[in-house]
Amino acid sequence: MKKKRHSIKDIAAKLNTSVTTVSFVLNGKAKEMKISEELTNKVLAYAKKINYKPNQLAQGLRTGKSNIIVFMVEDISNYFFAKIARIIEDIAYKKGYKVIFCSNENDDERSRDLIRLFKERQIDGYIIIPSPGIQKDIEELMNENIPVILFDRYFPNFDSHYVIIDxxxxxxxxxxxxxxxxxxxxxxxxxxxxxxxxxxxxxxxxxxxxxxxxxxxxxxxxxxxxxxxxxxxxxxxxxxxxxxxxxxxxxxxxxxxxxxxxxxxxxxxxxxxxxxxxxxxxxxxxxxxxxxxxxxPRYAIAQNLMEIMLKLLKESKLSDEYNNVVLKSHxxxxxxxxxxxxxxxx
CATH class of the missing domain: 3.40.50.2300 (Response regulator)
Structure with missing residues (x-):
């Protein structure tokens, strides 16, 4: 039988307190919200006992921030893309972010479906190898103040962040x-x-x-x-x-x-x-x-992508100045x- 995933509501019900109180405790805001030390310890002890793990996507829906980045490429099984993905994953993890990897197969409809899915889940930022017809979709993300960086290719005559080689x-x-x-x-x-x-x-x-x-x-x-x-x-x-x-x-x-x-x-x-x-x-x-x-230069590509992304994620409002990085190959x-x-x- 599949184990039930515990929620904040379950903890609140068990301890006869509010969901809001449990949320504050689990997010390290007990002192700030003047929650008693006794109740704080009870919540933390019970959460540990049941091995509570927060649902990061649900958390993103509540807070508007998921600490998740999307890395969308043509084919994630391709050797070159897979190697870049591994480097990005390491850099992101050290900075407190997780990465979702996906393939758009250079297909516009598939790209749009994936973008719609991730938008609903409040994904923080996108690194995308764009399929040919999704310029408007990229523009819509940017207009919503969502960080987007194009990689491997870009749209001529369209202002965006991108990292490519010459x-x-x-x-x-x-x-x-x-x-x-x-x-x-x-x-x-x-x-x-x-x-x-x-x-x-x-x-x-x-x-x-x-x-x-x-x-x-x-x-x-x-x-x-x-x-x-x-x-x-x-x-x-x-x-x-x-x-x-x-x-x-x-x-x-x-x-x-x-x-x-x-x-x-x-x-x-x-x-x-x-x-x-x-x-x-x-x-x-x-x-x-x-x-x-x-x-x-796989490492230089991944490093530049993440440097730009981490900088954009810190900005409350994205500026109209774009980072365009063109690297040399060997x-x-x-x-x-x-x-x-x-x-x-x-």
């Missing part, structure tokens, strides 16, 4: 790395989406290709087709019908699909193609050959992009 610069340098290592037919595999971070990665690739007067070779996979098996088949066909000597994957999950496609269908290319990925993963270091990767050069013996550039 995606254009990272993709430009990664493409340049391939070019300088004598690759000339560089394919770029990305998602067909209007997300600002993905557009910036494409822009960085294009700028490097154009600078060296090479030919662009871009595969845009529909967002609805990014499941492992479907993406793998699309990448297989792309490699089969395009004469490329290197490939730049715009996300680590595309890299995973791509490596599987290559290993299953063109195993000899694992040591011939130049391969580079956006978003590093621990497995890329031990893969054979090890995979060159752009590594986003390129790890590994075996998959080693300089070839011959090529267009020497």
């Amino acid at each position: 995606n254009r610069d990272a993709a430009y340098n990664a493409t340049l790395h391939l070019i300088k290592n004598k690759f000339r037919n560089i394919g770029f595999i990305t998602i067909n989406t209007g997300q600002i971070q993905m557009l910036d990665r494409l822009k960085g690739y294009n700028e490097a290709i154009q600078k060296y007067e090479l030919v662009e070779n871009i595969l845009e996979i529909p967002y609805t087709a990014v499941s492992m098996s479907h993406a793998r088949d699309i990448i297989r066909d792309y490699i089969m019908h395009n004469e490329i000597d290197a490939v730049f994957f715009a996300t680590n999950y595309l890299t995973q699909s791509g490596l599987e496609a290559i290993k299953e269908n063109f195993p000899h290319l694992l040591n011939e193609l130049g391969i580079i990925t956006f978003d590093d993963h621990e497995l890329f270091k031990i893969y054979s050959p090890s995979i060159s990767a752009i590594s986003q 390129l790890y050069s590994r075996e998959s992009t080693k300089s070839r013996k011959s090529g267009f550039y020497s």
Whole structure:
């Protein structure tokens, strides 16, 4: 049988006192409210005896403050997002906050449902990777004086707090790395989406290709087709019908699909193609050959997000000055992009 969760009402009924009195005692306001020491001790002793635990969400409804932050991302199981979430959880916990993690699957209706749910529960603040059509929903939260920070991407021409990396610069340098290592037919595999971070990665690739007067070779996979098996088949066909000597994957999950496609269908290319990925993963270091990767500064991202959030949570009224943090990434050069013996550039 499921154990009953004790409430403040249960304590008040047992001790024949008011719910308000019990609430004051449990919130450390007994002296301030001139509650006798005898009654205070009775309440505390009984609460300990029954192992009373406050319902934090219900407490938030009463006080308007829950000490809970939402971290909403595209997919919380994604390696990059999960690592950031773990760092945020640690920082938040030390400051007396708990974090609720959730995935919006880049779906507007799901994002709105989650936001509605959390608003009803008086969540204190939101760190959100926004799906494409929720700018108005974000704006409504901000108009209600609720702290919101966008992460990984933002809405152009919309004032908000955000923490991102310089995606254009990272993709430009990664493409340049391939070019300088004598690759000339560089394919770029990305998602067909209007997300600002993905557009910036494409822009960085294009700028490097154009600078060296090479030919662009871009595969845009529909967002609805990014499941492992479907993406793998699309990448297989792309490699089969395009004469490329290197490939730049715009996300680590595309890299995973791509490596599987290559290993299953063109195993000899694992040591011939130049391969580079956006978003590093621990497995890329031990893969054979090890995979060159752009590594986003996870700790710096999480630290900046929480510094801004904790500051906003202290403000009684949010100002119109916004924190926009743009961080640099790091390129790890590994075996998959080693300089070839011959090529267009020497």
